[in-house]
Amino acid sequence: xxxxxxxxKVGDTYxxxxxxxxxxxxxxQYAGASGDYNPLxxxxxxxxxxxxxxxxxxxxxxxxxxxxxxxxxxxxDGRLSQYGVRFTxxxxxxxxxxxxxxxxxxxxxxxxQFADIDISTTDEEGTQVIKGTATARIDP
Amino acid sequence: MAVDKFPxxxxxxxxxxxxxxxxxxxxxxxxxxxxxxxxxxxAPPTFVQASAQFDPDYFLRPKIGQEWFGSAKGAxxxxxxxxSSGGGGGAAGGIGAGLHAEQRYEYHRQLMVGDVLxxxxxxxxTWEKEGRRGGKLTFSESITEYHDExxxxxxxxxxxxxxxxxxxxxxx
Numbered sequence: 671x672x673x674x675x676x677x678x679k680v681g682d683t684y685x686x687x688x689x690x691x692x693x694x695x696x697x698x699q700y701a702g703a704s705g706d707y708n709p710l711x712x713x714x715x716x717x718x719x720x721x722x723x724x725x726x727x728x729x730x731x732x733x734x735x736x737x738x739x740x741x742x743x744x745x746x747d748g749r750l751s752q753y754g755v756r757f758t759x760x761x762x763x764x765x766x767x768x769x770x771x772x773x774x775x776x777x778x779x780x781x782x783q784f785a786d787i788d789i790s791t792t793d794e795e796g797t798q799v800i801k802g803t804a805t806a807r808i809d810p
Numbered sequence: 811m812a813v814d815k816f817p818x819x820x821x822x823x824x825x826x827x828x829x830x831x832x833x834x835x836x837x838x839x840x841x842x843x844x845x846x847x848x849x850x851x852x853a854p855p856t857f858v859q860a861s862a863q864f865d866p867d868y869f870l871r872p873k874i875g876q877e878w879f880g881s882a883k884g885a886x887x888x889x890x891x892x893x894s895s896g897g898g899g900g901a902a903g904g905i906g907a908g909l910h911a912e913q914r915y916e917y918h919r920q921l922m923v924g925d926v927l928x929x930x931x932x933x934x935x936t937w938e939k940e941g942r943r944g945g946k947l948t949f950s951e952s953i954t955e956y957h958d959e960x961x962x963x964x965x966x967x968x969x970x971x972x973x974x975x976x977x978x979x980x981x982x
Contacts, residue, residue, distance in 0.1 A: 672847070689831055696829065703822070703829040705862035708870045709880030719885035722976070730910040731859050735830035738855040747836050748848035753855050754914030754968075 672746035673808040675783045678773055684744045685770035688736040688791070692728060692765045700732040730757040733767065737791045737800050740769035745785070745806035755789065755802030766794040771804070783808045811868065811954060813929040816861040820851055820923045826860055853921040856913075858956055858965050861929050911949060912970035918963045927956040927964060934968065945975030 689696070698712050706729055709716040717726045734755050741753065761767065768791065775786040785808045791800035820838070827837035835842040836852055843851040862868045872878040878887045921927075934951025941947040949972050956965040 696831065699825075699829040703826040704860045705865075705868060706859070706870050707872060707880075709878075713880045715881035715885045716879070720879075720881075731856055731913065732830065734913055735826075735832075735854065735856045735859075739830060739832040739834070742832075742834065742855060747834070747846060748852055748920040750855055750915075750917050752914070752916050754912070756912045757910060 672749055673744070673785060673806065675776055675785075675808050675810055678776065678785065678808070680773050680775060682773045683770055684740070685768055686740040686743060688740055688767050688769045690766045692761065692763055692767070694726060694763050697726065697728050697732065697763065700729055700735070704729065704731060706731070725762050727763075728761040728765070733757065733761050733791060733800050734802075736767060737769040737789060737802070741771060741787070741789065741804055741806075744771050745787075745804075745808070749806045749808070750804060751784065751807060752805040753802070754804070755800045757799070758801050759793075759797050759799045761793065761799050765799075767791050767799065769800070774803075776808070783810055811862055811865045811929060812931045813861045813864045813927075816858075816864045816927040816929055816956070818853060818857075818921060818923055818925040818927065822860065822863070823851060823853055823857065823923065826857055827854055830854065830856070848920050848922065851923040853923075855915060855917070857921065858915070858927070858929075858954075858967055861927070861954075861956070908971055908973050910969065911972040912968075914968040916966040918965065921956075921964055925964065926959050929954050929956050931955075941974065948973045 701707050701712055710721055711726055711729050714726050717723050738753065770790050772788045773785055774788045777784055785806050787804045787806065789800065789802040789804060790798055792798050824838040827834065832854060836846050837854060840851060877889060880887060931952060931954045934953045936950040939947045949970055952969045954967040955963060958964050
């Protein structure tokens with residue numbers, strides 16, 4: 671499950687498609703689970719007529735959550751010590767997102783090994799929607 | 811967000827994992843989780859965001875008996891008061907124009923079912939930037955610390971919000 675320092679090297683990549691043709695219903699599902707009911711994410715009438723956006727769009731935290739799935743599938747459960755992102759572009763219904771991890775460093779701290787990871791999630795047109803970093807504890 | 815008691819519950823984790831499209835058994839299957847490395851049902855990395863559910867005053871949840879700024883009969887449920895600038899611009903310019911720019915988590919230990927967290931919040935840095943599409947951008951950091959019942963720090967969450975002068979969708 672977990673990564674091994676002996677099996678990886680700087681520059682290694684891992685990627686996953688984390689959503690395909692994102693539905694408004696999945697955005698609603700995220701609103702319900704997270705508790706963030708901002709109408710910008712589910713209410714087309716409010717979002718287009720009052721807020722002035724072309725359409726409802728996904729919570730940034732939904733994109734971060736979906737990207738996190740790629741990350742935990744790669745590094746194993748319970749291994750992250752840090753995960754941070756910038757939301758670089760909005761994600762609209764219909765998006766197909768691919769999340770990619772790139773090993774940027776492998777290092778030892780107090781006898782424990784860690785991998786630093788660069789993260790990039792892009793949509794079907796190649797637009798980056800998330801840019802971030804993570805650190806995971808790895809096995810020797 | 812500040813929350814007195816955020817109980818980490820199995821059903822909530824299952825629903826949250828479904829909503830991010832994560833089918834990992836460790837989020838819903840007790841038998842699988844028992845034999846896994848963490849040895850318990852754990853929370854997905856972004857799960858503490860759902861502490862909003864336990865904040866009685868969370869402003870992005872409709873409250874019983876109060877007007878809600880999303881659409882109802884009209885495009886917003888906020889009643890326009892006489893003399894206020896028209897067109898529902900108040901709702902759009904106020905709550906609608908705040909967006910999430912960045913989010914960072916530091917994990918001090920794995921979050922598991924059965925934990926009960928207390929979240930405390932403090933403001934971080936504030937800065938301004940001239941945006942390409944949204945006019946002047948004002949960024950502000952908010953730092954939330956989640957402690958367990960022993961008072962140990964479990965997760966530190968730093969959120970950066972941005973307020974724009976106008977809607978900032980690409981292609982405008």
